[in-house]
Amino acid sequence: MWWNATAPSSCGQFFAEFRKGEALETLSHVDTLLFDKTGTLTEGRPALVDQGGPDSAKALRLAAALESASEHPLGRAIVTAAGERGMHLPTVKNFRSIAGYGIEGEVEGRMVRVGARRFMERENVLLGDDAETAAQRENGGRTVVFVAVDATLIGWLAIADRIKPEAYVVVQALRARGLQVAMVTGDGRATAQSVARQLHIEQVHAEVLPQDKAKVVTQLQEQGRRVAFVGDGINDAPALAQANVGIALASGTDIAIEAADVTLTRGQLGEVVTALTAARRTLSNIRGNLFWAFFYNILLIPVVAGVAVPIGIHLNPMVAGVAMGLSSVFVLSNSLRLKRLKAYVPTVTPGVVQNTALEPAHS
Numbered sequence: 001m002w003w004n005a006t007a008p009s010s011c012g013q014f015f016a017e018f019r020k021g022e023a024l025e026t027l028s029h030v031d032t033l034l035f036d037k038t039g040t041l042t043e044g045r046p047a048l049v050d051q052g053g054p055d056s057a058k059a060l061r062l063a064a065a066l067e068s069a070s071e072h073p074l075g076r077a078i079v080t081a082a083g084e085r086g087m088h089l090p091t092v093k094n095f096r097s098i099a100g101y102g103i104e105g106e107v108e109g110r111m112v113r114v115g116a117r118r119f120m121e122r123e124n125v126l127l128g129d130d131a132e133t134a135a136q137r138e139n140g141g142r143t144v145v146f147v148a149v150d151a152t153l154i155g156w157l158a159i160a161d162r163i164k165p166e167a168y169v170v171v172q173a174l175r176a177r178g179l180q181v182a183m184v185t186g187d188g189r190a191t192a193q194s195v196a197r198q199l200h201i202e203q204v205h206a207e208v209l210p211q212d213k214a215k216v217v218t219q220l221q222e223q224g225r226r227v228a229f230v231g232d233g234i235n236d237a238p239a240l241a242q243a244n245v246g247i248a249l250a251s252g253t254d255i256a257i258e259a260a261d262v263t264l265t266r267g268q269l270g271e272v273v274t275a276l277t278a279a280r281r282t283l284s285n286i287r288g289n290l291f292w293a294f295f296y297n298i299l300l301i302p303v304v305a306g307v308a309v310p311i312g313i314h315l316n317p318m319v320a321g322v323a324m325g326l327s328s329v330f331v332l333s334n335s336l337r338l339k340r341l342k343a344y345v346p347t348v349t350p351g352v353v354q355n356t357a358l359e360p361a362h363s
Contacts, residue, residue: 015271015278015343016262023261027245027279029226033174033272034205034217036231036239037185037195040249040269042161044073044232048081050137050158053130059147059155063114065089066103074145075103077159099235100186100209102145113148117188118207120146125153134158141194143187163198166346170269171199173344177276180225184208184216184239210235214242230272232256247272273344281341289331296327 018024035041053059064082067075069092082089095105101122102115113123117134120127125148127134134144134156142158171181182203185192192206205216213231217239220227229236229243232252237259240246248260251267264271 015266016264016275019261019263023245024279024282026226027228027262027276028283030179030228030245030276032180032182032220032225032227034182034184034220034227034229034239034243035171035201036213036229036233036236037183037187037192038073038161039232039252040230041167041183041195041199042163044161046073046077046143046159046161048077048157049142049160051155052133053147053153053155056155056157060085060157061087061089062107062112062149062154063145063147063157065092065107066095066105066112066114068092069095069105070097070103073161074143074159078145078157099211110149114145116186117144117146120148120153123148123151125151127153130156135190138188138190139194141191141198143191163195164269166269168199169346170273171201173273173346174276175200177273179276182220184213186210211238214238217242232267247275270344270346273346274341277344278341285337293327293331 038044048060051060060078060082064079064087067078068089079089090108093106095103097103098115098119100116101119102113104111104113104115106112113119113125117127117131125146127146130146130153134146137144137158142160145157145159146153147155147157174181180203181201182205183192183196183199183201184205185195186208187195187206189204189206192204196202196204208216213236217227217229221242221244227243228245228247229239230247230249231240232249234253234255236248236252237255240248240256240259240261245262246260247262247264248256249267250257250263250265257263262275264275
């Protein structure tokens with residue numbers, strides 16, 4: 001059963017669906033918010049922006065051939081770039097995806113591998129001077145994907161994915177509300193740090209394999225943290241399930257939405273702030289109602305029972321009934337104040353964040 005949390009705002013209804021009531025309470029107590037990067041803090045629409053190596057044109061053609069069998073956003077960017085250049089893509093045999101590393105397959109009778117630096121190192125592919133060149137691109141916020149034929153590097157491709165315009169403002173709004181904000185990504189450390197610097201995120205978990213994202217959440221929980229995880233991809237599902245509160249963007253995959261406790265119905269980052277505010281105000285409202293209800297009963301029930309008769313204080317039953325009705329009206333009115341809760345709308349300042357954050361290599 002899903003609990004629909006909606007409230008009026010200047011742009012209509014918002015903002016989230018709470019899968020269970022406990023999620024509302026738990027969200028009000030979280031102190032750490034862990035963001036997935038790709039498609040969450042970034043737009044998830046990467047594009048090829050640079051390439052190099054011994055034979056960069058061949059590297060693009062072979063990489064696109066392999067990536068045509070992949071559904072990863074990074075792969076779509078490579079295939080799109082090859083299509084724009086009118087490249088004919090050869091047939092791929094024995095395609096295999098290696099989570100967190102890259103992909104491989106036979107193309108034109110040769111074994112072709114496409115993936116992260118750690119993939120090349122694992123397969124004993126020497127990067128030579130291209131390692132330094134690639135590092136420079138990574139320091140600039142780009143993700144570099146290497147392409148090797150058999151055990152020889154033939155080129156590298158640099159992919160860029162823009163940071164969402166509102167990401168910086170949302171991160172600062174969460175920090176202002178007392179939360180520790182962290183980021184997890186499969187990117188290389190240099191690329192991840194570049195994105196984190198732009199968003200002023202101090203804690204970064206980089207080069208994390210897809211299956212290890214949930215471990216990052218567990219480690220934070222073992223430190224005594226109450227963690228909310230925000231993600232949108234298939235690989236985020238274990239982390240969403242492990243977190244104290246999993247928050248999925250409605251624009252994400254069905255698996256991520258199913259694993260989450262809260263779904264942001266418009267898929268906008270600002271709704272994370274709204275959901276947190278709504279949870280905190282709702283719990284504060286509940287505590288207030290309980291306090292006044294107990295206070296009212298503790299004060300008046302003894303009077304109604306006649307405890308104060310010896311000192312001349314009487315309470316007519318009709319007056320007591322009216323007082324009880326007024327108590328219910330007070331609780332209801334106090335609760336209805338939540339309808340005045342407005343959706344948080346980030347004020348985006350042009351130029352605050354440079355569009356250099358990149359897509360991770362198959363993470």
